[in-house]
Amino acid sequence: QLRIDVHSIQWKRVLDIESRFLRHIVVGLGGKAGGIPYESGFEITTASEIAAIHALALDLMDLKRRMGEITVAYNVDGEPVKARDLKAEGAMAILMKEAVKPNLVQTIEHTPAFIHGGPFANIAHGCPSLAAIKLALKLADYVVVEPGFGADLGLEKFCDIACRVGGLKPDLVVLVATAKALKRHGGVRRRDLKTPNPEAVERGLPILGKEIENVKLFGLLPVVCINRFPFDAEEELDVILDYCGERGVPAAVSEVAARGGKGGVDLAKEVLHQLERRRADFRFLYPLDLPVEEKIRTIATKAYGVSDIELLPEARRAVRRIRRLGLEGMPINMAKTSLSLTDDERRKGLPSEGYVLRVTDLRPMTGAGFIVAYCGEINTMPALPTHPAAERMDIDEEGRITGLI
Structure with a gap:
């Protein structure tokens, strides 16, 4: 009835396990009882359009409407076939009726946090759910949102996609930097990243400068958070602090991974100070009416x-x-x-x-x-590395497990 073109089916299956062998497959084999053969593939769950919709929907009915709008395939005339044409949106909404509710947890220091939504920022839009963000804004004076990866990916998508949909206007961006990452961009091989090398940190600083520039493209206030690792040398951190200071960009060292909330006090004070003395002028990077x-x-x-x-x-x-x-x-x-x-x-x-x-x-x-x-060569189904984490895992005769971290 829908005259679906089997060569134009867009919807792929998803899996939460990496497997390069499932990127391109043929389904429907096995004769008449097996269906119609056609090429398909798997994506990682976080690349699924359902994951994106879950993070962008404002409530259950918005979720249901959006899932009905999913383009599943094209027909022989090149017209889209939507999930609603398959009468599937109601069943999908039933499956998602609890998942759409923001998930409230607490940190080990009893700080409330919503963990809700997780589309990857390299292959999806990389932001927590709008439902959770909007609820948090009603419950707290300050809300910290974590878009994935850098200011070129997660921040851009948060501003140009999530903020458009949710009507959000952020005030400030905490831009996370590490000496380790800057050394990598400064030409240091992965196996040498724990060796102090202030010169390599300095060579990598232009990448931090570009991310600071990206924050300002959206009219937002940047504060650089230097995530400290145990092997970081003071000279390396000073290189980053001096770079930011010379450009008038506030920065602070954070040690929350090692010391908990106490390790982030300086950063928090700097963020509050900037919010009190300056105002953002939030804007999008491009208008929607551009080609x-x-x-x-x-x-x-x-x-x-x-x-x-x-x-x-x-x-x-x-x-x-x-x-x-x-x-x-x-x-x-x-x-x-x-x-x-x-x-x-x-x-x-x-x-x-x-x-x-x-x-x-x-x-x-x-x-x-x-x-x-x-x-480029981006793929929505990642592959395991040459030496996957499983190689380091083991269990002994007393049930002690090692290698998980």
């Missing part, structure tokens, strides 16, 4: 610092389809590596002059309400 390609170019050139973008053939075909379906007005969700400002995880530091970001494909997530732009 899709220009919105992607704006993010790539302003937030990543690349020179331009290149839409590969599959992406160009997707742009034409998006335009034909009247979906150009949605914000962009960039899916790219979190390990580089470029689309190549091996490139550290700032993008080289003339670097062009490759956009391989585009997919409108009509339930979540954004267009995903896939960059």
Whole structure:
């Protein structure tokens, strides 16, 4: 009845286990009883459109409406087939009726926290749920939200996607930096990151400067939080503090991982001080009425610092389809590596002059309400590393377990 084109089915299955073998599969084998064979694949659960909708829905009925808008496939005429056409949104809403409620927990120091929603910021929009944020704003004087990864990914998506949907206006950004990460961007090999190297930290500082610039692009106030590791040398931390001080950017060292709340007092005082003396002028990075390609170019050139973008053939075909379906007005969700400002995880530091970001494909997530732009070799089903964590795990005859951390 729906005349679905089996070559245009968009909906993939999801799994919470990494497996490169499930990225591209053929389903429907086994004759007539097995269904119609077609190519498909698995995604990691946090890349699913359901995960994004869960984090963007304001209540159960909004969740149900958005799930009904999911484009499951296209028919033989190229028109979208939605989840509501399959009469599936009611059943999905029943499954999610408890999950939509914010989950209140407490830290070991009895501080209340909502842990609710977890779409990854490299392949999804990377923000906790709007329902939890809005509830927290009614319960506390200050609310700290944690978008994933850096100011080029999580912050940009929080501002340009979540804040648009939820009508939020953030005041200040705590930008987390580590000497370890800056040394990595300064050319230090992974196995040498625990060795003190103030010169490498200094070489990596331009990446911190770019993230500070990104915060200011949104009209927000930056405060740099230097997350201290046990192996950090004082000279390395001083390099970061001096860099921020020379640029008039407030910064503080945080030791909450080792000392709990006491280790974050200096940072908290600095945040409160900045909120009392200055006001933010929040703004979006781009207007929604820009063409899709220009919105992607704006993010790539302003937030990543690349020179331009290149839409590969599959992406160009997707742009034409998006335009034909009247979906150009949605914000962009960039899916790219979190390990580089470029689309190549091996490139550290700032993008080289003339670097062009490759956009391989585009997919409108009509339930979540954004267009995903896939960059470089990003994949929505991660693979295990050469030496997975399981190799370090063991249990002895007395039941003692080791290697989990």
